[in-house]
Amino acid sequence: MPRTRRQRRPRDAEATRRTLLDAATSVFAEHGFAGARVDEIAERAGVNKRMIYAYYGDKEGLYREVLSSRLSAPEASQIVADTGEPRRALERLVRWYFRLLSEDGAFARLLAWDMLTGGARRREMLLDSAGPALELVTALGRRAVATGELGPGFDPAKFRAAVVALGLGYSLQHPAMEAARARTGARFTDEEFVDYACRLLLGPGGERG
Amino acid sequence: MPRTRRQRRPRDAEATRRTLLDAATSVFAEHGFAGARVDEIAERAGVNKRMIYAYYGDKEGLYREVLSSRLSAPEASQIVADTGEPRRALERLVRWYFRLLSEDGAFARLLAWDMLTGGARRREMLLDSAGPALELVTALGRRAVATGELGPGFDPAKFRAAVVALGLGYSLQHPAMEAARARTGARFTDEEFVDYACRLLLGPGGERG
DNA sequence: TGCGTAACTAACTAGTTAGTTACTTATGGA
DNA sequence: TCCATAAGTAACTAACTAGTTAGTTACGCA
Numbered sequence: 001m002p003r004t005r006r007q008r009r010p011r012d013a014e015a016t017r018r019t020l021l022d023a024a025t026s027v028f029a030e031h032g033f034a035g036a037r038v039d040e041i042a043e044r045a046g047v048n049k050r051m052i053y054a055y056y057g058d059k060e061g062l063y064r065e066v067l068s069s070r071l072s073a074p075e076a077s078q079i080v081a082d083t084g085e086p087r088r089a090l091e092r093l094v095r096w097y098f099r100l101l102s103e104d105g106a107f108a109r110l111l112a113w114d115m116l117t118g119g120a121r122r123r124e125m126l127l128d129s130a131g132p133a134l135e136l137v138t139a140l141g142r143r144a145v146a147t148g149e150l151g152p153g154f155d156p157a158k159f160r161a162a163v164v165a166l167g168l169g170y171s172l173q174h175p176a177m178e179a180a181r182a183r184t185g186a187r188f189t190d191e192e193f194v195d196y197a198c199r200l201l202l203g204p205g206g207e208r209g
Numbered sequence: 210m211p212r213t214r215r216q217r218r219p220r221d222a223e224a225t226r227r228t229l230l231d232a233a234t235s236v237f238a239e240h241g242f243a244g245a246r247v248d249e250i251a252e253r254a255g256v257n258k259r260m261i262y263a264y265y266g267d268k269e270g271l272y273r274e275v276l277s278s279r280l281s282a283p284e285a286s287q288i289v290a291d292t293g294e295p296r297r298a299l300e301r302l303v304r305w306y307f308r309l310l311s312e313d314g315a316f317a318r319l320l321a322w323d324m325l326t327g328g329a330r331r332r333e334m335l336l337d338s339a340g341p342a343l344e345l346v347t348a349l350g351r352r353a354v355a356t357g358e359l360g361p362g363f364d365p366a367k368f369r370a371a372v373v374a375l376g377l378g379y380s381l382q383h384p385a386m387e388a389a390r391a392r393t394g395a396r397f398t399d400e401e402f403v404d405y406a407c408r409l410l411l412g413p414g415g416e417r418g
Numbered sequence: 419t420g421c422g423t424a425a426c427t428a429a430c431t432a433g434t435t436a437g438t439t440a441c442t443t444a445t446g447g448a
Numbered sequence: 449t450c451c452a453t454a455a456g457t458a459a460c461t462a463a464c465t466a467g468t469t470a471g472t473t474a475c476g477c478a
Contacts, residue, residue: 035243115381169374172324176332
């Protein structure tokens, strides 16, 4: 008995590219580079595997595209802008970063995967993308110290490291904590944790460095 | 020309088991479960691959053993003991955890890998191992609040999540920051970051929650 | 209308990987 | 001393996986 013939995909190169990239994003986020299967990406996208090699060269090339498509987000500086209130701006920056990670779990996982597996080259990519944000923190911190909103001991590098650690570490823990909710009584929302993190990082009102 | 015959391994089951476990620990820490190669583990241990299957059943079994051999470390409570000074005890607990992660990079990476890849079952394992520590934090926090060393808002669950996030997130960032040292002027030692983290989590002298 | 080419497809291949088989050798107790 | 058995080995296999080949279909343009 002859199978129903699979309907042929309409000829739309751009759409195919995008579909592949989306599927790759979720598969790489789920399994990491080594664990991801090219066949699974193709199947999830509903696109012939050959197209991956036509558009992205190879698995590595596709992975690079996935990463850089997510990392080109220097919106940070725009989000904060210049409001004249450095401490508030810092807090908004922290909240923006946390929201970025918690709303887009795939992105958080990609970051984590890449920090674990990425070679020196890919790590430079990550850092390049983080560079502008660090400069912003440095500038804001300096102003906040000048206005007395933060103590004189404020160190932008440590602050940035702590923000990244808290954000990344929290989203890494998230599934485990979710699974634990049933047993342990301890429960709090993501929002509550962000509030807590902001208080830790910037103090309750703004008198600590 | 006949090759020099490889010297046969002395018959010592226990030593072979341990050697395999050590090799597996470093290979799994480097590449994660999916990325690790059974052949590489065997070669690094200098043990025939077959022995892995004899002693640990399969790759998964070996991985489980690696994890549980590291996770059976409920020394936390002993380290802190009952000193009567809850805030100091909490600080010692935090420093112990950070030292654990930073001194044993393989352990930190294993934890991170497992949080990314581990299914529900393995995550329960992780949480079980973290359970006693959480109870300890809860008890200490309650006492610290009672003595006024910490503010009344202290939440042990959030505190624990923040400690884990800071520790895990920091060690994840570590290689990337190391690579960045050359370019950015920002540099600080691990010790300095731990001090910073303790100040964040517990306040400079002990008046915040 | 028909033709050149870009988009797409199915089936294949070469190489890798977890896991196995069938065997040899050392060790300790009867 | 001899043999039962645990420890160890080399070579193999079945399944899988990234990447390729050779060919088919649809679209734009002359």
